[in-house]
Amino acid sequence: MLIRETARSAWRSLTSNRLRSLLTMLGMIIGSGAVVAVLGIGEGARSSVEGRIRALGSNLLMVRPGMQAGGGGVRSGSVQTLTRADATALETLEGVAAVAPEMSASAQLRHLERNQNASVVGVTPEYFDVRALPLSSGISLSDLDEQNRSRVVVVGANLASELYGSSSPLGSKLQINGNAFRVIGVLAAKGSGMGSPDDSVFVPLSTHASALFGRDHLSNVSLQLKREDQAGQVQAQAEQLLRLRHRLRSDQPSDFEVRSQAEMLETMGQITGTFTTLLGSIAAVSLVVGGIGIMNIMLVSVRERTREIGVRMAVGARRRDVLRQFLFEAVAVSLAGGAVGVGLGYGAAQLLARFGEWQTIVPPYAMALALGVSALIGIAFGVGPARRAARLDPVEALRFD
Amino acid sequence: MSPPIQVRELSKIYDAEHAELAVRAVDGISFCVERGESLAIIGPSGCGKSSLLNILGCLDRPSSGRYELEGRDMASLDDDELAALRNRHIGFVFQSFNLLPRMTAVENVELPLLYAASKNSRELARAALERVGLGARERHLPSELSGGQRQRVAIARAIVTRPSILLCDEPTGALDSRTGQEVLGLLSTLNREGTTLIMVTHDLAIARAMARAIRMKDGQIVADGDAHGVVAALRADEMELAC
Numbered sequence: 001m002l003i004r005e006t007a008r009s010a011w012r013s014l015t016s017n018r019l020r021s022l023l024t025m026l027g028m029i030i031g032s033g034a035v036v037a038v039l040g041i042g043e044g045a046r047s048s049v050e051g052r053i054r055a056l057g058s059n060l061l062m063v064r065p066g067m068q069a070g071g072g073g074v075r076s077g078s079v080q081t082l083t084r085a086d087a088t089a090l091e092t093l094e095g096v097a098a099v100a101p102e103m104s105a106s107a108q109l110r111h112l113e114r115n116q117n118a119s120v121v122g123v124t125p126e127y128f129d130v131r132a133l134p135l136s137s138g139i140s141l142s143d144l145d146e147q148n149r150s151r152v153v154v155v156g157a158n159l160a161s162e163l164y165g166s167s168s169p170l171g172s173k174l175q176i177n178g179n180a181f182r183v184i185g186v187l188a189a190k191g192s193g194m195g196s197p198d199d200s201v202f203v204p205l206s207t208h209a210s211a212l213f214g215r216d217h218l219s220n221v222s223l224q225l226k227r228e229d230q231a232g233q234v235q236a237q238a239e240q241l242l243r244l245r246h247r248l249r250s251d252q253p254s255d256f257e258v259r260s261q262a263e264m265l266e267t268m269g270q271i272t273g274t275f276t277t278l279l280g281s282i283a284a285v286s287l288v289v290g291g292i293g294i295m296n297i298m299l300v301s302v303r304e305r306t307r308e309i310g311v312r313m314a315v316g317a318r319r320r321d322v323l324r325q326f327l328f329e330a331v332a333v334s335l336a337g338g339a340v341g342v343g344l345g346y347g348a349a350q351l352l353a354r355f356g357e358w359q360t361i362v363p364p365y366a367m368a369l370a371l372g373v374s375a376l377i378g379i380a381f382g383v384g385p386a387r388r389a390a391r392l393d394p395v396e397a398l399r400f401d
Numbered sequence: 402m403s404p405p406i407q408v409r410e411l412s413k414i415y416d417a418e419h420a421e422l423a424v425r426a427v428d429g430i431s432f433c434v435e436r437g438e439s440l441a442i443i444g445p446s447g448c449g450k451s452s453l454l455n456i457l458g459c460l461d462r463p464s465s466g467r468y469e470l471e472g473r474d475m476a477s478l479d480d481d482e483l484a485a486l487r488n489r490h491i492g493f494v495f496q497s498f499n500l501l502p503r504m505t506a507v508e509n510v511e512l513p514l515l516y517a518a519s520k521n522s523r524e525l526a527r528a529a530l531e532r533v534g535l536g537a538r539e540r541h542l543p544s545e546l547s548g549g550q551r552q553r554v555a556i557a558r559a560i561v562t563r564p565s566i567l568l569c570d571e572p573t574g575a576l577d578s579r580t581g582q583e584v585l586g587l588l589s590t591l592n593r594e595g596t597t598l599i600m601v602t603h604d605l606a607i608a609r610a611m612a613r614a615i616r617m618k619d620g621q622i623v624a625d626g627d628a629h630g631v632v633a634a635l636r637a638d639e640m641e642l643a644c
Contacts, residue, residue, distance in 0.1 A: 316488025316516040
């Protein structure tokens with residue numbers, strides 16, 4: 001039989017019982033909508049994490065104190081293994097263009113009556129170049145500030161607006177843990193998120209170590225490479241150098257880690273990927289449930305239309321014609337449900353992006369996947385009822401009331 | 402040219418696994434139907450008329466014996482070939498019309514052509530509807546037609562593939578006598594134009610409108626001949642029983 005007639009027959013059957021068709025489709029709508037929305041959220045999370053890592057600057061290696069991944073749950077930052085002397089030593093490595101050590105701690109900021117808890121980062125003047133943090137106004141920290149342990153501060157964009165509102169903070173006083181600092185610069189906004197420079201203030205490394213916190217261990221050293229393709233080589237050299245300096249025997253694990261941006265991207269990608277897969281699988285379960293709904297309604301439909309099947313067989317329908325007709329109907333229901341679900345899932349992702357804090361990106365493959373899986377489910381759950389229809393005995397079917 | 406229908410020693414036995422329970426619905430009957438003949442199959446309920454009709458219509462297979470339709474031995478054909486045979490050579494007319502309720506008259510008539518994948522199916526379906534005098538009703542649903550009109554749509558569906566044989570199962574059984582006569586007239590006209598007509602019926606008046614009649618009892622043929630003669634003999638037997 002012609003495809004056109006099969007399609008027409010399916011359409012007639014679906015529209016003749018609209019409420020039932022809609023309810024049958026609901027499972028598929030919810031399932032495919034959930035898949036699309038979840039994949040959209042996952043892809044959005046991945047891209048925002050990736051963006052944040054890329055925003056660190058280019059050609060970077062990060063050296064952090066603490067164990068290598070897998071060496072146990074020692075938190076980086078709480079381990080006091082990385083010193084300013086280490087950072088200076090790293091400058092001698094070939095292939096390293098610049099070294100930017102930093103110390104980070106949390107402190108109370110106060111301007112007039114406004115209080116704010118924020119991350120206070122001690123940095124050298126190179127830091128802003130290495131991490132690609134341009135100023136929107138004022139001047140940056142200088143070597144002189146570093147030498148003199150000046151009490152000057154460069155403020156992140158968010159903090160500037162939260163503490164100072166619309167007025168310019170330049171030249172005004174900012175209290176950090178009770179110590180008066182002078183604001184000399186404001187950073188350009190970089191994008192929100194945990195640990196973003198927008199929510200931090202930056203003081204000279206020497207000031208941070210002596211006047212503010214009295215601690216001399218680094219929380220991070222950024223190495224800017226001369227060439228990106230030397231990342232692996234420099235990474236190995238840096239590890240070797242630091243192991244030597246820390247007097248580690250060959251059987252001891254490193255008490256620091258050197259990671260490239262590529263590795264950070266990979267790790268974050270794995271984490272978001274795992275979450276996306278997990279949530280996506282949960283969403284996919286509802287697609288299977290939707291398929292069971294379709295199977296149920298198709299079995300009812302075959303029973304209701306037994307006589308019709310008998311008539312079709314009497315006028316010349318082969319078993320495979322009947323099979324195709326019912327299979328087509330099942331796939332039509334599941335695909336229609338899947339398509340509506342894709343639309344709703346896409347809409348939900350857009351709404352989340354607009355009104356929630358989430359960045360969502362619905363990748364085209366997610367929609368193709370949802371549609372493809374819907375069609376497959378239609379086939380998988382429709383073939384049973386369709387075979388039952390095709391196997392009917394025409395004499396019995398014609399006699400059926 | 403061989404007769405379109407040849408039946409030899411044909412049996413249909415239900416529940417043949419337990420010999421003592423087996424029902425011999427059709428019990429070793431033989432006959433031929435010539436091209437263009439009109440044949441009534443009569444007999445009491447349960448005499449095997451319907452079972453025979455199902456086999457003649459290639460809807461069911463015999464338990465034993467030989468059935469040749471248009472020179473082809475049914476036993477040698479698979480389900481798909483039987484479907485094709487029904488489509489090409491046989492038109493069914495049922496007591497309860499068996500139109501598909503959600504399809505318009507012309508779509509119902511078109512259905513066999515779609516399974517034959519024929520071209521111009523819509524035009525041929527319209528022509529068949531014209532042929533039964535319902536050209537103006539092609540867009541009506543079965544529920545919007547009277548009983549007689551529905552049966553005429555069913556007849557249009559039966560003749561749309563130009564089959565050589567029309568198999569009718571009590572075609573007037575659900576109609577009042579006047580529309581029954583109209584439908585019978587239509588079938589007789591088709592028969593005069595060359596279609597072989599086989600009709601299962603209780604209604605002796607309708608049986609007498611055929612040229613030949615077969616009387617069945619307990620799965621066997623008890624009389625086969627001129628319809629008037631067979632019907633008259635049946636009446637005489639019934640009178641005898643009544644007395």
